[in-house]
Amino acid sequence: MSLLKKATFTDLLKGMKITLKTMFKPTVTVHYPFEKVPPRKRFRGIHALKLNPDGSYRCEACYLCAEMCPSNVIDMEMTEGKDGKKELVDFTVDLTRCLFCGLCVEACPRDAIVMTDIYEFSQYSIDKLILHKEDLLELGRYYQKRQRERK
Amino acid sequence: MIEHFLSLLFIVGLMLVAVPPITYLERKVLGHMQQRSGPMVVGPHGVLQPIADAIKLIFKEDVIPRGADKLLFVFAPSFSVFAALLAASVVPIGFINAVPMKSGLLFVMAMSAISIYAFFLAGYSSNDKYSFLAGMRAAAQVLGYELPMGFALMAVVILFGSFDFNEIVKWQQTHGWGIFYQPIAFVIFLIMMVAEVCRPPFDLPEGESELVGGFHTEYSGMRFAAFFFGEYINIIVLSLVVSLLFFGGWSGPLADKHPVLGVLYHLLKAGFFIFLTFWLRATFPRYRFDQMLNIMWKIFLPLSILNIFIAAVEALFVG
Numbered sequence: 001m002s003l004l005k006k007a008t009f010t011d012l013l014k015g016m017k018i019t020l021k022t023m024f025k026p027t028v029t030v031h032y033p034f035e036k037v038p039p040r041k042r043f044r045g046i047h048a049l050k051l052n053p054d055g056s057y058r059c060e061a062c063y064l065c066a067e068m069c070p071s072n073v074i075d076m077e078m079t080e081g082k083d084g085k086k087e088l089v090d091f092t093v094d095l096t097r098c099l100f101c102g103l104c105v106e107a108c109p110r111d112a113i114v115m116t117d118i119y120e121f122s123q124y125s126i127d128k129l130i131l132h133k134e135d136l137l138e139l140g141r142y143y144q145k146r147q148r149e150r151k
Numbered sequence: 152m153i154e155h156f157l158s159l160l161f162i163v164g165l166m167l168v169a170v171p172p173i174t175y176l177e178r179k180v181l182g183h184m185q186q187r188s189g190p191m192v193v194g195p196h197g198v199l200q201p202i203a204d205a206i207k208l209i210f211k212e213d214v215i216p217r218g219a220d221k222l223l224f225v226f227a228p229s230f231s232v233f234a235a236l237l238a239a240s241v242v243p244i245g246f247i248n249a250v251p252m253k254s255g256l257l258f259v260m261a262m263s264a265i266s267i268y269a270f271f272l273a274g275y276s277s278n279d280k281y282s283f284l285a286g287m288r289a290a291a292q293v294l295g296y297e298l299p300m301g302f303a304l305m306a307v308v309i310l311f312g313s314f315d316f317n318e319i320v321k322w323q324q325t326h327g328w329g330i331f332y333q334p335i336a337f338v339i340f341l342i343m344m345v346a347e348v349c350r351p352p353f354d355l356p357e358g359e360s361e362l363v364g365g366f367h368t369e370y371s372g373m374r375f376a377a378f379f380f381g382e383y384i385n386i387i388v389l390s391l392v393v394s395l396l397f398f399g400g401w402s403g404p405l406a407d408k409h410p411v412l413g414v415l416y417h418l419l420k421a422g423f424f425i426f427l428t429f430w431l432r433a434t435f436p437r438y439r440f441d442q443m444l445n446i447m448w449k450i451f452l453p454l455s456i457l458n459i460f461i462a463a464v465e466a467l468f469v470g
Contacts, residue, residue: 012434012435015434015435016430016431016434018434019184019430019433019434020184020430022183022184022185022186023180023183023184024183025186026186027182027183027186027187027188028186028187029186029187029188029191031188031191
């Protein structure tokens with residue numbers, strides 16, 4: 001029986017039938033730069049600093065995120081403000097080292113640092129991968145807009 | 152004389168012009184068989200992709216590795232194209248017959264057999280162990296497939312009583328297609344043809360996953376492209392030959408009155424076999440080397456010798 005199968009190429013023809021059938025099926029390709037797969041709801045992209053409704057940032061410079069970070073990504077500079085509160089001078093996120101684990105987001109007591117759904121952030125220059133306070137606040141505005149859109 | 156020259160121009164032109172669209176179609180067919188869409192970016196549905204490839208290959212740096220045998224290294228890729236075009240020149244397509252030759256079939260077989268030298272010389276001259284292994288494989292493969300192929304063709308020739316392609320088609324026009332008389336020879340010839348042009352599942356000399364790139368590891372630019380020109384021209388030529396030997400070539404309805412229709416029939420029949428090579432490539436994994444030699448020597452060789460007796464009996468009754 002197996003000899004007959006071999007002689008008539010049954011198995012080989014079966015395989016060829018499958019490939020021929022597949023040829024007329026629609027393709028599953030996502031043509032990436034032209035089409036994009038929307039990221040999932042909890043996707044961890046690059047960081048952002050959330051803002052209050054009045055436009056001030058929520059971060060209180062408690063350093064918890066910087067402490068929590070396993071790869072030493074986050075660094076911040078602060079001074080004492082006029083009302084005695086801590087005030088951020090700069091908040092840097094070094095994306096060249098970040099592994100997007102999300103521990104900083106979990107650590108934050110004020111829900112100030114969050115992760116956006118942006119995954120395309122390649123740059124020609126390495127300096128541009130170090131995000132500063134203004135960049136992060138800009139991303140924060142984008143993040144809050146996205147959140148509103150999703151609701 | 153002028154007629155022959157024009158036919159030759161047509162055939163050589165056809166072979167050279169047909170290769171880029173065939174590479175495009177191959178990538179498309181292969182893609183769709185794997186539920187991908189193949190080239191899509193250059194031009195509508197990627198139709199200009201072969202042109203983009205050609206431009207890229209022309210402008211690529213041409214590297215000759217240190218320690219390579221320069222003469223053979225330069226000679227090998229051109230040899231591939233040259234042998235394939237020589238084979239193409241004697242194959243008639245309908246009424247277009249560039250070099251009418253009494254022993255046309257023999258000549259085609261000889262030319263496609265020596266095209267393996269291109270692979271071997273490339274492997275030998277590259278001064279690279281992977282290329283060398285690929286060259287050795289090519290040389291061993293030629294011993295594997297050439298014998299069953301030759302015997303399969305011998306059976307066919309006994310039946311048709313001629314090596315001349317025109318005579319073979321004439322015989323089939325009166326008696327019916329060759330495949331009805333010689334199905335075994337057809338299957339053997341088809342499989343050996345795939346092995347001859349080093350296409351999957353018999354692409355051992357260029358097994359990317361095992362030998363980096365096979366015999367063309369060290370080649371770049373137009374020399375690299377020349378190998379593929381040769382390979383694809385070989386595919387076209389052998390597809391034309393298969394449809395000549397087993398499917399009546401240019402015979403078909405109304406082909407007697409309108410010779411152009413005959414050319415079309417012949418090209419369509421050959422087109423199916425070209426598609427078949429893509430189809431096989433999309434379906435089957437590569438044979439292991441010992442498996443390939445086993446089926447060639449232990450199964451197809453005895454079978455093809457047996458088939459000669461069948462052909463002889465048929466020739467007694469039909470011929």
